[in-house]
Amino acid sequence: MAEKITVGHVHMSGCTGCLVSLADNYEGLLTILDKYADLVYGLTLVDVRHIPKMDVALVEGSVCIQDKCSVDEIKETREKATVVVAVGGCACYGNITRFGRGGQPNQPQHESYLPVGDLIKVDVYIPGCAPCPQLIRNVCVMAYLLLKGNQEQQELAKKYLTPLMQLAERGTEACGCDLMYDVVNQGLCMGCGSCAAACPVRAITHEYGKPNVNREMCIKCGACYAQCPRSFFNFDVITEFEGISELIKGALQ
Amino acid sequence: MGTELGKYKSCVSARSTNKEILKRSQDGGIVTQLFAYALEEGIIDGAIVAGPGDEPYRPRPFIATTVDELMSARGTKYNISPNVSWIKEATRSYGLDKVGIVGTPCQMQAVRKGQLYPFGWRDVDDKIALAIGIFCMENFPYQSIKQLVEDHAGVSMQSVKKMDIGKGKFWVYTERGATVQLPLKVTHKYEQPGCHVCLDYVANLADVSTGSVGSPDGWSTVFVRTKNGDDIWGKAIAAGCFETKPIDQVKPGLELVSKLANEKISKNQKTVEARATFGVNKALRNPYIKP
Ligand SMILES: Cc1cc2nc3c(=O)[nH]c(=O)nc-3n(C[C@H](O)[C@H](O)[C@H](O)COP(=O)(O)OP(=O)(O)OC[C@H]3O[C@@H](n4cnc5c(N)ncnc54)[C@H](O)[C@@H]3O)c2cc1C
Ligand code: SF4
Ligand code: SF4
Ligand code: SF4
Numbered sequence: 001m002a003e004k005i006t007v008g009h010v011h012m013s014g015c016t017g018c019l020v021s022l023a024d025n026y027e028g029l030l031t032i033l034d035k036y037a038d039l040v041y042g043l044t045l046v047d048v049r050h051i052p053k054m055d056v057a058l059v060e061g062s063v064c065i066q067d068k069c070s071v072d073e074i075k076e077t078r079e080k081a082t083v084v085v086a087v088g089g090c091a092c093y094g095n096i097t098r099f100g101r102g103g104q105p106n107q108p109q110h111e112s113y114l115p116v117g118d119l120i121k122v123d124v125y126i127p128g129c130a131p132c133p134q135l136i137r138n139v140c141v142m143a144y145l146l147l148k149g150n151q152e153q154q155e156l157a158k159k160y161l162t163p164l165m166q167l168a169e170r171g172t173e174a175c176g177c178d179l180m181y182d183v184v185n186q187g188l189c190m191g192c193g194s195c196a197a198a199c200p201v202r203a204i205t206h207e208y209g210k211p212n213v214n215r216e217m218c219i220k221c222g223a224c225y226a227q228c229p230r231s232f233f234n235f236d237v238i239t240e241f242e243g244i245s246e247l248i249k250g251a252l253q
Numbered sequence: 254m255g256t257e258l259g260k261y262k263s264c265v266s267a268r269s270t271n272k273e274i275l276k277r278s279q280d281g282g283i284v285t286q287l288f289a290y291a292l293e294e295g296i297i298d299g300a301i302v303a304g305p306g307d308e309p310y311r312p313r314p315f316i317a318t319t320v321d322e323l324m325s326a327r328g329t330k331y332n333i334s335p336n337v338s339w340i341k342e343a344t345r346s347y348g349l350d351k352v353g354i355v356g357t358p359c360q361m362q363a364v365r366k367g368q369l370y371p372f373g374w375r376d377v378d379d380k381i382a383l384a385i386g387i388f389c390m391e392n393f394p395y396q397s398i399k400q401l402v403e404d405h406a407g408v409s410m411q412s413v414k415k416m417d418i419g420k421g422k423f424w425v426y427t428e429r430g431a432t433v434q435l436p437l438k439v440t441h442k443y444e445q446p447g448c449h450v451c452l453d454y455v456a457n458l459a460d461v462s463t464g465s466v467g468s469p470d471g472w473s474t475v476f477v478r479t480k481n482g483d484d485i486w487g488k489a490i491a492a493g494c495f496e497t498k499p500i501d502q503v504k505p506g507l508e509l510v511s512k513l514a515n516e517k518i519s520k521n522q523k524t525v526e527a528r529a530t531f532g533v534n535k536a537l538r539n540p541y542i543k544p
Contacts (some may be wrong), residue, residue: 018394128373132373132374132376134371134376135372166544182544187465188361188445189445189447190541191333193335193368194340194366196335197338198341198374203466208396209331210333210396221373222372226373227370227372227373229362229366230450232540232543232544233366233540234541236540238362238366242479245378
């Protein structure tokens with residue numbers, strides 16, 4: 001068994017729900033911590049006060065740019081981590097903090113929140129509010145294979161992570177409107193319903209087979225577009241669903 | 254090409270041995286029979302199917318938990334049924350641990366993407382117990398079908414007993430016994446545009462996939478694809494659910510299936526490529542390259 005990778009959880013302006021999602025892998029998380037990763041940082045779980053060097057930083061929450069400490073922390077995370085993963089809608093896209101506009105005691109001037117990618121380069125996105133435990137797990141396993149695996153494993157991990165890296169390159173804005181801009185308006189929607197199943201607030205219904213987004217309800221998490229099979233569909237990975245599912249299951253035995 | 258039919262372990266021509274199912278099934282009743290068997294054996298505890306909706310032949314996806322409910326969903330509705338929209342709810346308020354789902358090739362793609370890359374589908378991945386895919390050349394919006402049936406075929410939607418696309422024609426059968434056929438060239442402009450970038454004909458990513466092409470009327474062509482599909486299909490055969498014939502002993506057989514699959518994929522591949530130069534130095538997006 002190769003040595004473990006080092007992983008940290010960096011908590012910006014988030015709700016800790018992303019960390020709970022990681023924990024909701026139950027014994028799967030314990031296996032990851034036994035075999036593949038050392039949790040070297042994470043104020044909720046580990047008594048390490050300052051951001052150390054690490055292979056993978058799982059960042060949750062957006063950044064309040066009026067809070068100097070937060071801004072310093074995200075910059076330091078970029079310096080200290082080889083791979084920065086934005087976990088959850090807030091870190092990727094701002095999510096509910098997009099609606100923050102200050103005026104509340106006792107820091108009424110804390111009014112501007114930006115997704116992490118607006119301040120530092122982010123390598124991998126895991127959108128969703130909450131992000132799925134299974135996707136966080138898959139990314140942890142793949143990050144391990146990428147950094148410590150043999151050549152074949154590294155190639156698989158790279159292929160698997162590619163669309164999540166492309167989402168990070170694509171930008172820091174998300175909304176149910178993405179389904180209009182980048183799927184329906186592009187002539188790509190085929191009415192499968194995946195987007196409606198992904199939405200955490202039931203903002204999406206289908207009228208005559210096409211998504212209809214109630215934008216007043218949308219919290220801008222980005223799950224719907226990411227889940228849509230016409231946002232990305234990487235045949236080289238998804239066609240191998242049987243083998244890859246077994247591999248991940250096997251890794252967690 | 255050679256990959257147009259996807260990976261599979263076996264392929265047969267088959268039909269259900271249950272006469273009740275065959276009365277209203279589209280072809281050999283494979284979908285309804287296999288789900289009914291899986292439900293009775295506890296292999297699934299419900300299945301997402303396209304049942305009757307608010308208007309005639311407008312499907313409404315729902316979660317069937319009884320054989321009667323499965324029976325109500327028999328038959329092809331040639332318009333969009335967002336079956337996947339129920340996939341998470343099936344594991345929530347319905348409390349299902351073993352979910353069945355039927356769908357077109359694109360819907361099977363959606364299911365597999367959601368299993369490997371779940372963004373908003375927590376705890377769904379290992380609860381999908383049986384995914385049955387149906388072959389699909391193209392689909393239509395509801396209004397297209399209405400226009401084809403009412404304006405082109407001159408039949409009221411209420412009186413339709415069955416619709417079928419086969420032998421190069423769009424067929425409409427009425428409850429009172431009339432048959433109207435339209436040449437497919439009339440139907441083309443009514444197709445759902447999103448179908449024109451689709452590169453899968455025979456539901457390559459399903460556990461078991463089925464369609465009419467390749468087999469005689471009343472029979473279905475069936476591909477058994479995954480380990481899971483193979484296991485369930487084998488048990489259903491042993492339980493006497495299906496009559497089968499080796500595919501190489503029926504006409505027109507796999508040759509026609511391959512031909513149609515190749516035609517679909519190469520035509521749509523061209524459409525995908527043409528999107529790269531759709532504007533002036535501006536492309537339309539290609540989901541197979543990046544989001
Ligand atoms: C849009 C469309 C295009 C098709 N094109 C082809 C083709 O080109 N070549 C070919 O060989 N076969 C095609 N089929 C498949 C074929 O029409 C039958 O659905 C298939 O053979 C299953 O028949 P059966 O007797 O086994 O199913 P049955 O026992 O009759 O059950 C049919 C099942 O299909 C589901 N269903 C019906 N309509 C839809 C829909 N719109 N979306 C999702 N699920 C639905 C129902 O829920 C039901 O469970 C197409 C089907 C559809 C929906
Ligand atoms: S519509 Fe729903 S899933 Fe899409 S971004 Fe808004 S809240 Fe998220
Ligand atoms: S998930 Fe399906 S229904 Fe929703 S936008 Fe994408 S293709 Fe259309
Ligand atoms: S042609 Fe493709 S995209 Fe259109 S409904 Fe059929 S499987 Fe889906």
